[in-house]
Amino acid sequence: MSAEFSPFQDRLQDLIAMEMEKLVSLCKRRGFLFQSSEIYGGFGGFWDYGPLGVELKRNVKECWWRDMVTGHDDLGVPAGAPTTYEMTGLDSTIIMNPQIWKVSGHYDLFHDFMVDCRETKKRYRHDQVKGRWVSYQDKPQFFVATAVEENCQPGDVEHRALKFLNLRAKNAADLKWETELVSLVTVKEFSQVLGPDAKTLGTLTEPREFNLMFKTYVGALSGEEGAAFLRPETAQGIFVNFKNVVDSSRVRVPFGIAQVGKSFRNEITPRNFTFRSREFEQMEIEFFCHPNTSREWYQYWRDRRYKWYTDLGLAGERLRLRDHHQDELSHYSCGTADIEYAFPFLAPGEFGELEGIAHRGDFDLRSHMEGKLMRQGDQLVVEMGPDGKPRHRGSGKDLSYYDDLTKERFTPHVIEPSAGADRGTLAFLCEAYKVDTAPDEDGKPTERVFLKLHPRLAPIKAAVFPLVKKDGMPEVAQRIYRELKSHFNVFYDEKGAVGRRYRRQDEIGTPYCITVDSQSLTDGTVTIRDRDTLEQWRIKADDVASEVTKKIRGG
Numbered sequence: 001m002s003a004e005f006s007p008f009q010d011r012l013q014d015l016i017a018m019e020m021e022k023l024v025s026l027c028k029r030r031g032f033l034f035q036s037s038e039i040y041g042g043f044g045g046f047w048d049y050g051p052l053g054v055e056l057k058r059n060v061k062e063c064w065w066r067d068m069v070t071g072h073d074d075l076g077v078p079a080g081a082p083t084t085y086e087m088t089g090l091d092s093t094i095i096m097n098p099q100i101w102k103v104s105g106h107y108d109l110f111h112d113f114m115v116d117c118r119e120t121k122k123r124y125r126h127d128q129v130k131g132r133w134v135s136y137q138d139k140p141q142f143f144v145a146t147a148v149e150e151n152c153q154p155g156d157v158e159h160r161a162l163k164f165l166n167l168r169a170k171n172a173a174d175l176k177w178e179t180e181l182v183s184l185v186t187v188k189e190f191s192q193v194l195g196p197d198a199k200t201l202g203t204l205t206e207p208r209e210f211n212l213m214f215k216t217y218v219g220a221l222s223g224e225e226g227a228a229f230l231r232p233e234t235a236q237g238i239f240v241n242f243k244n245v246v247d248s249s250r251v252r253v254p255f256g257i258a259q260v261g262k263s264f265r266n267e268i269t270p271r272n273f274t275f276r277s278r279e280f281e282q283m284e285i286e287f288f289c290h291p292n293t294s295r296e297w298y299q300y301w302r303d304r305r306y307k308w309y310t311d312l313g314l315a316g317e318r319l320r321l322r323d324h325h326q327d328e329l330s331h332y333s334c335g336t337a338d339i340e341y342a343f344p345f346l347a348p349g350e351f352g353e354l355e356g357i358a359h360r361g362d363f364d365l366r367s368h369m370e371g372k373l374m375r376q377g378d379q380l381v382v383e384m385g386p387d388g389k390p391r392h393r394g395s396g397k398d399l400s401y402y403d404d405l406t407k408e409r410f411t412p413h414v415i416e417p418s419a420g421a422d423r424g425t426l427a428f429l430c431e432a433y434k435v436d437t438a439p440d441e442d443g444k445p446t447e448r449v450f451l452k453l454h455p456r457l458a459p460i461k462a463a464v465f466p467l468v469k470k471d472g473m474p475e476v477a478q479r480i481y482r483e484l485k486s487h488f489n490v491f492y493d494e495k496g497a498v499g500r501r502y503r504r505q506d507e508i509g510t511p512y513c514i515t516v517d518s519q520s521l522t523d524g525t526v527t528i529r530d531r532d533t534l535e536q537w538r539i540k541a542d543d544v545a546s547e548v549t550k551k552i553r554g555g
């Protein structure tokens, strides 16, 4: 991220922040998202989806399941895939045998480093604090820190440095900036750090490890014997069921197992709406293939998953596919790419992860057979404890695969596209939020806020209105409403001026409004209005269901 901002970028950032605030307020006002436990003051890192939010998020998950699993054609070779493949699903438990997390590496390695501020009692993730070294006259230089996800404005660091030194804005030119924005991870002398919210130097503690798994106790045993964890990812539930799925269904490698469900991480600094929550949902696929073709499958899934987002409307420069550098790869991964979105709450040039696509090799299946693995040179070997036995024992079960056509036995390699349902939902909302000018009911151009959601994602697909509440129009509109209800989610509204009813639907992303007017009573036609183009046309009332269905499917 560049630390140099032009006044234009400053203004742009202000504008973006303002739009984000408006989106957050729309989400609350119209029932997309609420703070969890709000009447008790909320609960950090937990969010509830309201009546419209639940529909939107369900649509995101259902589109994913339909496009990846039930709609997948097992018989054809999809564009870019090396061969045909099969897809199947699973729903495993949230709490599993704790040995799974020891073997997977989560027990030992799934931690973040945190720093605490002794002055403000605030806690930060070490790698999420950035700052600049600055000096002034003969005073020793110091590091002005800021939490990166707090939507820090370009002038914040300068403002805080001036305030700390008791200087005015006109003295800004006297500050000597020694560095651009750099991570706190690069800083060794904590005594010279001005914490993100602190007034004095040296209040941040040294970084400490913090395991992100939520611990719980199962049964009547309250000590370590009964300790278990809420799953931090859905993936392990798939790996430990690999053999069950192979033995109970007729799937053959290559095939994928998909799972959608809750995951829990005790994030140190949950923030940015639902982006970093403590309870969230994942949509994960573990795709099992022959080691010789795993690179090609990795490439296929990387591109396939990127296309899924663009097909649903996340096009343009705010979405990107980024390959990880070698030093960013997890301990198990031999290749990872992230699909990222430039969320409006991030600083200009910053992107947030929507999904990771990882080539995990045979790490997971081997771990669950042999015990927790560690890297030794370019080999994965079982990590030994001081007693010369595996540090964390595997299941001892054979999770290799026998191909009865080639007569070969091998441990499949895994490609893992792992997406966040909440981050996806938030990105679709951010991308959809639009403001334009459209004529109101008197024909006067006024500002219009609308959510340009893909019709497949829209919580309500169509709204049905009688133009006026008399002359038999409500009866006809209600008949159409009931007929559409059996196909998709529809809303009936007869209250207020029709122009206002249109605006209310635009604001929640309803793609089509159907209006019954006096002509409908004589020729059986109604008007359909398109949310994005505002175009209106007449069709037969009996054709509304098929017309809207065709449009939702992109026909």
Ligand code: GAP
Pocket (backbone or CB within 6 Å): 232, 233, 234, 235, 265, 267, 274, 275, 276, 277, 278, 280, 281, 282, 284, 353, 354, 355, 356, 416, 418, 419, 420, 421, 422, 423, 424
């Ligand atoms: N099984 C691999 C895995 O869990 P991850 O990158 O840690 O990989 C996958 O998580 C996805 O889950 C992320 O790309 C993100 O969309 C979502 N995710 C992770 N942590 C999250 C959090 N605290 N809040 C919301 N979504 C989160």
